[in-house]
Structures are given as C-alpha cells and as structure tokens.
Amino acid sequence: MRRAVFLDRDGVINQSVIRDGKPYAPESVAEMKILAGVPDALASLRNAGFLNIVVTNQPDVATGKIKLETVEAMHRRLKQDLALDDIKVCYHGDADGCDCRKPKPGMLLQAALEFGIDLGRSFMIGDRWRDVAAGQAAGCANFFIDYGYREKRPEPPYIAVKSLAEARSRILAEFP
Numbered sequence: 001m002r003r004a005v006f007l008d009r010d011g012v013i014n015q016s017v018i019r020d021g022k023p024y025a026p027e028s029v030a031e032m033k034i035l036a037g038v039p040d041a042l043a044s045l046r047n048a049g050f051l052n053i054v055v056t057n058q059p060d061v062a063t064g065k066i067k068l069e070t071v072e073a074m075h076r077r078l079k080q081d082l083a084l085d086d087i088k089v090c091y092h093g094d095a096d097g098c099d100c101r102k103p104k105p106g107m108l109l110q111a112a113l114e115f116g117i118d119l120g121r122s123f124m125i126g127d128r129w130r131d132v133a134a135g136q137a138a139g140c141a142n143f144f145i146d147y148g149y150r151e152k153r154p155e156p157p158y159i160a161v162k163s164l165a166e167a168r169s170r171i172l173a174e175f176p
Helices: 038-047 068-081 106-115 129-138 164-174
Strands: 003-007 017-019 022-024 050-057 086-090 123-126 141-145 159-161
Touching: 003 106, 003 164, 038 050, 038 164, 050 106, 050 129, 068 086, 086 106, 106 129, 123 129, 123 164, 129 141, 141 164, 159 164
Parallel strands: 003 050, 003 123, 050 086, 123 141, 141 159
Antiparallel strands: 017 022
C-alpha cells in the first residue's frame, strides 16, 4: 500500500484571498499565486515516496460565482507547475449533502481506492477545520496551517504548523 499527502488547495498550495478575516478562493488563473516553499515541499515529499493529492471544495462553481472552465484551468496550471499526482474536486455546496464535500472524507476515500493508499499511514494538510475533519474521518494524521482566520477552528488531534514546508519537514523527520 502506498502513502499519500492530501492537500487542501487554497491556503496550502496557493494564497487565499482574505476578506474580513476569512479566506476565499482566487477567481482567476492570474489571481492564483503559489505560496513560497510549495514547489520544493511537494518535490521532496514525492521524492520520499509520497503521492501528492489535492482535495479541494470549490462550491463557487455550484453557486455560479466562478466558471468550471476557470477552475479546470487553475488545476491544469497546478499540475503543470507542481509535483502533484492528482486533484480531487467537490463542486457542491453544503446543502447538496454529497459525500465528497469536506468535512466528509469522500475525496480521500476515492483517492485511496484509486491509488491503493494506506490512509492510516497518510497525511492531510489544510488551513480550515473542514480539512482536518475530513482527514480525521479518513483515518489520516493531520496538519493544520493556522493563519488565525476568523472562523471555526478544527477539533484535536492535529499538528499545528505555519506552512506546507513546515509540515513536510515534520513528516519526513517524524514519520519516515
């Protein structure tokens, strides 16, 4: 069985747009800025034998705020520029009650089946409570990048870090 690092997109891979202390997804490819240290962190995780799989909620497609084609263009750019093995996306809103929208673990479970991933030896890295809750529900160890957003915080257990680069260093040092 393989090991994976599951990553939220906005706030972990690319910079979130902050309004009134809350994070929002970028609305265009031009607005999407890769965070410092992300390319190196992903490359070193892959070199250590981990699959890098993005799991991202993108409900702005369902609400019509952003076009599906725009999100797909963002993901093509991420796959082209970064050491990513797959990107799983939930386009639903909370009211849809789907199994893929975080905090439910559907995207992680789907990836585990597709790629033969041992979830108990894998990690979820996110910057919001939904990310941590999805990782916990899937049986992964969890890292929370704490930006101090003005919103609900995750429930323990998780490891608080300041960046994907810090989470990578901890994974490679503490969970070889």
